[in-house]
Amino acid sequence: MISQLIFLYCALVIISTALLAVRFHNPVYSVLSVLVLFFHIAGLYLLLNAEFLAAIQIIVYAGGILILYLFVLFLVNLRQEIKSQRFVAHHRLSTVISIILGLSLLAIIPYFKLGAKGNYPVARIEQLTHTKAIGMEIYSTFILPFELAGLILLIAVIGGLVLARNDKTDPADDVSDSAAPTISEVQE
Template identity: 35%
Template sequence: MGMSTQQIIFMVLSLVALVSALGVVLSKNPVTSVLCLIVTFFAIAGHYVMLNAQFLAVVHIIVYAGAIMVLFLYVMMLMNLNSEIEPQKRNWLKYAGAVSGGALLVVLVAALRDASVPALSESSVEIGLIHNLGKLLFTQYVVPFEVSSILFLSAMVGAVVIGKKD
């Protein structure tokens, strides 16, 4: 049974995404974690391209991998974190974390089990292209779009207020 090129690319991308995501959680060194997370973002951007959503893919790279992760790395590099001098968390905290993480997984699985996730249909292959996305955002979804922009504005004002010297 031959696999199509798309299936092979999907497999490779998923493998990269999973391995690097595991690297984020399992790595002892926080800088390695951040670098693994960047690789994960690239793999996810690859998935977006596979869904013909090139705009989303590039914006994902610019915003997450290009800006937010740079700031993460910036902070990590300055903090000089070290696994030897890092204070160990108490055991009960670790168990609590594992239990709540597991509970979240159960809730997510329960929520997604019955949800109909529409796969890429023939009529929606063009939806991720910038022209269609822009039209849709500024007609059908204009109210949520503007509301989220107000949210960003308030976050920016908040950052300026906190950052200002009194």
């Protein structure tokens, strides 16, 4: 009973903060409401006996990714959302379509039946501890997805470098470090 109440509380907060994050005009408020959202997702994980995931959710998402967002916001000094024209011409039509799609997603909820149970029922996880179970699975059954995720991070690094590097367009190889201005020159 209590766990259901906690679930309802978390779910309601998650939905409302997600809506707020989209609706706020000040991006800093949006990021902060996403922060609240992440904490409540961590709460959901705790309800499911997944304490490792809960900790990771807070450390990586709330502690790492959101802080990066905030840094970006502070760097670009964006007080107000930039107003731009809509990408699509038929805005009304797309609203109608999204409402229909949303309602049909709600309509299927009663039909949802939980599928086959996996190898890790609650009793087994409590006996093994969640951290150990997840570690064993990731490094044995799910080793291929794990390595692929690593490759995706490598792409993110290389891609970030490629896109962020300052190109010297004309013969790039001829630009040596000596061409960079010295500190005294910059100060002048």
